[in-house]
Amino acid sequence: MTLLADTTVADAFPILAREGLVYLDSGATAQKPQVVIDAVEGLLARHNANIHRGVYPLAVEATDLFEGARERVAAFVGSTVPETIVTKNATEAINLVAHAWGRTNVGAGDAIVLTQMEHHSNIVPWQLLAQATGAELRWLAVDEQGLLDLSQLDAFLADGRVKLVTVTHVSNVLGTLNPVAEIVARARAAGAATLVDGSQAVPHLPVDVGQIGADFYVWTGHKAYGPTGIGILHGRREILEAMPPFLGGGDMIKTVTMDGVTFADLPLKFEAGTSPIAELVGLGAAVDFLSGIGMADVREHERDITGYALEQLAQVPGVTVYGPTDVDQRGGIAAFALEGTHPHDVAEILARDGVCVRAGHHCAQPLMQRLGVSATTRASFAVHTTRPEIDQLVESLGRVREIFRLDED
Numbered sequence: 001m002t003l004l005a006d007t008t009v010a011d012a013f014p015i016l017a018r019e020g021l022v023y024l025d026s027g028a029t030a031q032k033p034q035v036v037i038d039a040v041e042g043l044l045a046r047h048n049a050n051i052h053r054g055v056y057p058l059a060v061e062a063t064d065l066f067e068g069a070r071e072r073v074a075a076f077v078g079s080t081v082p083e084t085i086v087t088k089n090a091t092e093a094i095n096l097v098a099h100a101w102g103r104t105n106v107g108a109g110d111a112i113v114l115t116q117m118e119h120h121s122n123i124v125p126w127q128l129l130a131q132a133t134g135a136e137l138r139w140l141a142v143d144e145q146g147l148l149d150l151s152q153l154d155a156f157l158a159d160g161r162v163k164l165v166t167v168t169h170v171s172n173v174l175g176t177l178n179p180v181a182e183i184v185a186r187a188r189a190a191g192a193a194t195l196v197d198g199s200q201a202v203p204h205l206p207v208d209v210g211q212i213g214a215d216f217y218v219w220t221g222h223k224a225y226g227p228t229g230i231g232i233l234h235g236r237r238e239i240l241e242a243m244p245p246f247l248g249g250g251d252m253i254k255t256v257t258m259d260g261v262t263f264a265d266l267p268l269k270f271e272a273g274t275s276p277i278a279e280l281v282g283l284g285a286a287v288d289f290l291s292g293i294g295m296a297d298v299r300e301h302e303r304d305i306t307g308y309a310l311e312q313l314a315q316v317p318g319v320t321v322y323g324p325t326d327v328d329q330r331g332g333i334a335a336f337a338l339e340g341t342h343p344h345d346v347a348e349i350l351a352r353d354g355v356c357v358r359a360g361h362h363c364a365q366p367l368m369q370r371l372g373v374s375a376t377t378r379a380s381f382a383v384h385t386t387r388p389e390i391d392q393l394v395e396s397l398g399r400v401r402e403i404f405r406l407d408e409d
């Protein structure tokens, strides 16, 4: 029996025992299962030492725990150890690529394709690169259903000037599940490199980076039930080997003399300074937790919850949910507007009932501009989300309608 079928999945998360808590903000950060907390505590309490250096038993234990976690994290998404680089978060992983790859491969007259549904962390590094190099940004439009139009991608690729295509795997606002393998294939056929932002995908659906085929695939640990301060960059070995390092310092070198430096082999070449050791060990426990459930079951559960949420939200007068209506085309995210209210007021009133949702621009201001709003209210789901929690959300929205006297209009 899977953990999900067992209906006690919430028991794995100590914080969910808090009275009256309805946590619908996993898109911002996921809650942590006890096994992750234990793994972090175990490292700090019993195995703490710096890694890759010491020869005494404690240092060997810490190194083994760190590198063992890297192996499991790599395997979890179908990657390999040399192609799995530890960063601070997804944002740092994207900045690493924008600097180390971007500044050697992108120049004046080149173009970078991105989409209107990107998180700022997959926009601003490319804006900085464009400013530094004179490259041009080309924005793939989001249509009325919250989808991308791949014929526009083909049109952008046609002049041969595109050096990189970057796209989010799952939108953190619309929930759109983008056809990333198809986008990567089209970009590659046109000679462009690709980066996929998997921050909202890896915790929620089976991901095989080999099958997607992107040159770079990034994700962030804290949304995947791991600790904060840990992100992952997967890169294709040839491209990583050809890239200069991002940051310089300890750990990323082979030799340093007064005349020069040679760099460590992958993945350490991109891991300057002391790594987030407890954080990666915690992320290793998080992917074990997800593997224990099975990612197909995780996806199935969240697909069911999302479908139910879309159905129930549609019953609330004045609610507009953004993004695809077909649950096969979306992850577990429902951003919405309630006519006659401001998203911050909605979130605040929901909070009085213990319902935790996010209100704001969700670090996606270009998408807000596309949608013609300044903010939305967003509910986002996780392995532990239940139908009664969706019912609570809908009931609390009824209360918002009462407070704003929306029924009297």
Ligand SMILES: Cc1ncc(COP(=O)(O)O)c(C=O)c1O
Binding pocket: 027, 028, 089, 090, 091, 092, 119, 121, 122, 168, 170, 171, 172, 197, 199, 200, 220, 221, 222, 231, 363
């Ligand atoms: C789609 C997407 N990409 C990137 C990020 C950035 O993650 P981090 O802040 O952990 O780097 C987020 C976080 O909200 C996100 O939703």
